[in-house]
Amino acid sequence: MTDSALSEQLASASLAMSGWEVIAVALGIAYLLLAVRESLWCWYAAFGGTAIYLWLFxxxxxxxxxxxxxxxLAMAVYGWQQWRSGARSDGRTRPISRWPARTHLFAIITVLSASAVSGALLQRYTDAALPYLDSFTTWGSVLTTWMVARKVLENWVYWLVIDSACIYLYLERGLLLTAVLFMVYLIIVVFGFFQWRQHYHAQSA
Known part of the structure; x- marks a missing residue:
């Protein structure tokens, strides 16, 4: 795609953006910033933004x-319950944990296998756009959202990969503002990893 064609596509996408997408993006940013701070309010923002994106996608x-x-939507409720029930005396939510290498290997193989199967089914039986990439970002997000709910430190590393793939996916489908949101996510994700790692070492000490 030439620079001119890309510019035309982005300009067309910007005109097509809806007020609902703007609200969803704002809630998405609020969710991630609040998650970095380990605030229970992140799950309220997640629930609202998710309801909007369900329709947009x-x-x-x-x-x-x-x-x-x-x-x-279900994980927003589950995550809120998990963080609230695991609250500590210092005012923070449940403590941060880590996964061993074996668990990560199993998780990655599972995501790639599920993506291959669902991608093939979507390609054969539906008119889905980018079925394999759509499947990868979906199954990867399922796993990583569960990691956030359980406060696994490495969730930020997983999000770095998934969000990068999502940027291309959303640009291709004309969701310009959502793609920009995920570019912002990449910056927040890096900050979130170091913030959570600092908290992890502090709680271990």
Whole structure:
């Protein structure tokens, strides 16, 4: 794609942006910033933004991403409950944990296998756009959101990979503002990793 064609596509996408997408993006940024601070309010922001994206993704023919939002709604409730029930005496939510290398290997193989299967099914039986990439970002997000709910430190590293893939996916489908949101996410994710790692070492000490 030439620079001129890309500019035309971005300009067209910007005109197509809805007020709902703007609200969803604002809630998405609020969710991640609050998660970095380990605030329970992140799950309220997550629930609101997810409800909007469920509809938006369905409109642009990303069925796996749309279905993912149903999972996010459930995880917003689950994450809130987990963080609240594990609250500590210093005012923070449940403590941060880490996974051993074997668990990470199993998780990655599971995500890639699920992505290959669902991608093949979507390609054969639906008109889904980018079925394999859509599947990868979906299954990867399922795993990583659960890691956030359980406060696993390495969730930030997983998000770095998934969000990078999502940027291309959303640009290709004309969701310009959402793609910009995920570019912002990449910056916050790096900050979040170091912030959580600092807290992890502090609680261990």
């Amino acid at each position: 369905w409109q642009v023919r990303l069925p796996m991403e749309s279905a993912l939002q149903l999972f996010y």
